[in-house]
Amino acid sequence: MKNFTRISVLLVALVFSGSAFAQIPYKMSNQTNKIDYTDFMNAKKGTKSSRDAFSLYVDYGTANGDDNGYIWPFNSLFNDADTSFNFIGVSMDQIAGYTDPADPANSIVIYSNVGLPDAYPSTLSLTVDSIFAYVTHENNSAQYDYITMKIVSTGSNGAPSTNVLWQQTDSSDVSLSSNGNWLGTGAGFVLAYAPAYTTNPGSKVAFVIEYVDPSKVDSFGVLGTSVDDGTGGTMQQSSYKNSYMRYPPFIPQITLNSNVGYGNPVGANGWLEAQNWGIWARVSYDWNVGVNDVNNNLSLVSLSPNPAQNFVRANIELAKPSLVNATLTDVTGRMVNNVFNGTMNSGKNFITINTSDLAAGVYFVNISADNGNVVSTRVVVTK
Numbered sequence: 262m263k264n265f266t267r268i269s270v271l272l273v274a275l276v277f278s279g280s281a282f283a284q285i286p287y288k289m290s291n292q293t294n295k296i297d298y299t300d301f302m303n304a305k306k307g308t309k310s311s312r313d314a315f316s317l318y319v320d321y322g323t324a325n326g327d328d329n330g331y332i333w334p335f336n337s338l339f340n341d342a343d344t345s346f347n348f349i350g351v352s353m354d355q356i357a358g359y360t361d362p363a364d365p366a367n368s369i370v371i372y373s374n375v376g377l378p379d380a381y382p383s384t385l386s387l388t389v390d391s392i393f394a395y396v397t398h399e400n401n402s403a404q405y406d407y408i409t410m411k412i413v414s415t416g417s418n419g420a421p422s423t424n425v426l427w428q429q430t431d432s433s434d435v436s437l438s439s440n441g442n443w444l445g446t447g448a449g450f451v452l453a454y455a456p457a458y459t460t461n462p463g464s465k466v467a468f469v470i471e472y473v474d475p476s477k478v479d480s481f482g483v484l485g486t487s488v489d490d491g492t493g494g495t496m497q498q499s500s501y502k503n504s505y506m507r508y509p510p511f512i513p514q515i516t517l518n519s520n521v522g523y524g525n526p527v528g529a530n531g532w533l534e535a536q537n538w539g540i541w542a543r544v545s546y547d548w549n550v551g552v553n554d555v556n557n558n559l560s561l562v563s564l565s566p567n568p569a570q571n572f573v574r575a576n577i578e579l580a581k582p583s584l585v586n587a588t589l590t591d592v593t594g595r596m597v598n599n600v601f602n603g604t605m606n607s608g609k610n611f612i613t614i615n616t617s618d619l620a621a622g623v624y625f626v627n628i629s630a631d632n633g634n635v636v637s638t639r640v641v642v643t644k
Contacts, residue, residue: 331535353387371594413467592623
């Protein structure tokens with residue numbers, strides 16, 4: 262008999278996209294589904310520690326500062342009677358993620374940090390070098406299960422389409438999780454693909470994972486992450502609205518995960534904990550500006566305290582008297598505060614940034630001198 266651990270959930274009223282009510286999993290009372298933050302962040306680490314010019318890892322969960330993760334059961338063949346996810350996809354329509362695979366959490370970047378004028382320029386061409394997915398798998402049937410990763414084009418609404426640009430299918434009649442179970446210690450592992458697929462300039466793509474278990478007695482799980490509100494749930498939407506789902510019979514259409522909220526008004530009782538799927542990609546790109554790490558006139562000596570509560574001080578050093586500009590942006594690149602714009606003398610200087618009225622989260626301090634390259638540093642605001 263299948264060793265299947267079902268998700269116990271608190272059934273709550275659901276409102277999504279301003280329309281229907283339904284019931285889907287919200288807060289996981291069965292902690293066997295929970296994945297420790299260090300486990301899924303360590304899975305994203307590689308052996309390489311040097312930064313690659315013109316390349317980065319597009320990873321919306323990491324860029325969003327997600328620290329809460331659960332494994333969600335998934336089968337592309339699930340129907341209304343199964344009541345679980347049967348579609349999972351991530352659209353790549355913003356450039357955000359990390360640059361150092363040895364330290365993802367401390368090398369978070371957004372488009373402006375890597376030389377791009379906006380979140381996804383109309384002339385940008387990306388090469389998808391690798392795709393990764395954090396999953397679990399348990400086979401009890403001794404029959405073949407099929408796992409397919411696809412690159413598809415996106416529709417006019419940004420959602421993944423059915424137009425397949427690249428795909429790879431793997432099959433297994435044994436459990437792929439090292440512990441033989443889809444939950445528990447040792448269940449999680451990373452699927453890796455090397456499509457080397459190059460997009461047309463300005464064209465956006467999505468990553469869609471399919472799992473087909475004809476027997477429906479095997480189990481496949483996908484990591485979904487969010488920002489922990491301190492009670493095991495999430496009280497805020499992701500800053501990156503790129504993950505898509507379908508959950509029959511309650512959500513029969515492909516829907517943004519970030520639109521699934523609970524209570525009335527929508528989100529009053531929290532949001533779906535799978536705000537970002539654990540699917541990310543290493544991409545390289547052709548652009549006329551590289552990574553903005555160097556400013557010959559400006560050095561950012563330190564940013565403290567970090568994490569910050571009421572303020573953070575940027576200590577800088579200038580090679581000559583300069584016109585200095587400092588801004589604070591959120592993880593999507595949205596301007597939060599124009600902190601400073603004025604002349605500073607050569608030598609050591611500092612800029613104090615008020616963070617007392619900011620919501621907890623990840624921000625970037627961006628400083629330039631005499632219109633040189635912007636030096637950006639991540640600051641975490643806590644409350």
